Amino acid sequence: MARIPLKQLLADDPKKVLVLDGGQGTELENRGIKVANPVWSTIPFISESFWSDESSANRKIVEEMFNDFLAAGAEILMTITYQTSFKSVSENTPIKTLAAYDNLLTRIVDFSRDCIGEEKHLIGCIGPWGAHVCCEFTGDYGPNPESIDFYQYFKPQLDNFNRNEKLDLLGFETIPNIHELKAILSWDESILSKPFYIGLSVHEHGVLRDGTTMEGVAKVIKDLGDKINPNFLLLGINCVSFNQSPDILESLHRALPNMPLLAYPNSGEVYDTEKKIWLPNSDKLNSWDTVVKQYIGSGARIIGGCCRTTPKDIQEISAAVKKYT
Numbered sequence: 638m639a640r641i642p643l644k645q646l647l648a649d650d651p652k653k654v655l656v657l658d659g660g661q662g663t664e665l666e667n668r669g670i671k672v673a674n675p676v677w678s679t680i681p682f683i684s685e686s687f688w689s690d691e692s693s694a695n696r697k698i699v700e701e702m703f704n705d706f707l708a709a710g711a712e713i714l715m716t717i718t719y720q721t722s723f724k725s726v727s728e729n730t731p732i733k734t735l736a737a738y739d740n741l742l743t744r745i746v747d748f749s750r751d752c753i754g755e756e757k758h759l760i761g762c763i764g765p766w767g768a769h770v771c772c773e774f775t776g777d778y779g780p781n782p783e784s785i786d787f788y789q790y791f792k793p794q795l796d797n798f799n800r801n802e803k804l805d806l807l808g809f810e811t812i813p814n815i816h817e818l819k820a821i822l823s824w825d826e827s828i829l830s831k832p833f834y835i836g837l838s839v840h841e842h843g844v845l846r847d848g849t850t851m852e853g854v855a856k857v858i859k860d861l862g863d864k865i866n867p868n869f870l871l872l873g874i875n876c877v878s879f880n881q882s883p884d885i886l887e888s889l890h891r892a893l894p895n896m897p898l899l900a901y902p903n904s905g906e907v908y909d910t911e912k913k914i915w916l917p918n919s920d921k922l923n924s925w926d927t928v929v930k931q932y933i934g935s936g937a938r939i940i941g942g943c944c945r946t947t948p949k950d951i952q953e954i955s956a957a958v959k960k961y962t
């Protein structure tokens with residue numbers, strides 16, 4: 638394999654900060670793919686023509702998106718599988734069996750790897766349980782979050798991703814609920830056999846969407862002690878408010894000073910659910926230059942963008958990472 642394993646790469650060069658790509662779902666939308674459906678950005682991969690017709694319009698759009706993020710300086714990119722859980726796919730698309738689902742994931746990973754080449758690192762993106770029921774920004778997992786069978790939900794995607802050598806890292810993203818975090822962290826190497834990270838969905842006031850403080854999050858990790866899965870490489874925040882994200886990351890760093898972190902906030906725009914439009918971030922307090930500088934000061938090792946961030950944002954992130962490392 639041409640790529641250095643991420644664990645080694647991060648350990649060998651303690652100053653290395655990897656530039657991640659930007660918001661894929663919203664970028665596909667910007668480029669004309671209609672993603673408003675229960676499997677969101679998975680939708681282009683569901684139609685057979687995406688695979689059979691190499692000149693299909695959607696295929697071109699996805700290829701160009703990857704190319705533009707690469708040209709902007711991304712060194713680690715994600716598969717577009719945020720809402721590609723077996724439950725979401727089998728309940729909302731013609732793909733019903735585990736075998737057909739496995740085939741879908743393998744095709745998506747192969748395609749993503751072909752788009753980015755052998756040199757760049759690839760993350761197998763895994764959205765939270767809440768994405769299936771649209772509550773990743775409220776963290777409201779119902780009256781009995783402790784009895785949700787998270788393993789059952791994630792297993793088909795994990796089984797596929799764990800054994801796919803084209804993936805370098807698994808990314809659990811936008812995790813809003815402490816019970817889900819505890820569940821993921823309770824899984825040993827037989828369940829999570831690849832390096833993985835967890836991106837938390839954090840309120841702008843700095844608490845997990847369900848109200849747990851960053852100290853509370855840190856306690857879960859500290860309490861696990863040396864029982865923690867050695868594949869747990871990074872913890873961080875994603876799709877959080879751009880303006881508040883440096884402070885949030887700093888609070889996570891204070892609570893867990895030795896933990897490698899990652900950060901990829903959204904653009905700070907706000908979605909108007911009535912008018913169904915994105916409202917501009919009118920009080921953008923910081924530039925990427927300032928934000929990236931603060932992230933690096935707080936121990937960030939992977940930095941990129943989430944929803945509504947574009948290749949232009951990644952270009953600015955990449956310039957700042959070069960400047961401050």
Ligand SMILES: [Zn+2]
Nearest residue numbers: 876903943944
């Ligand atoms: Zn996002």
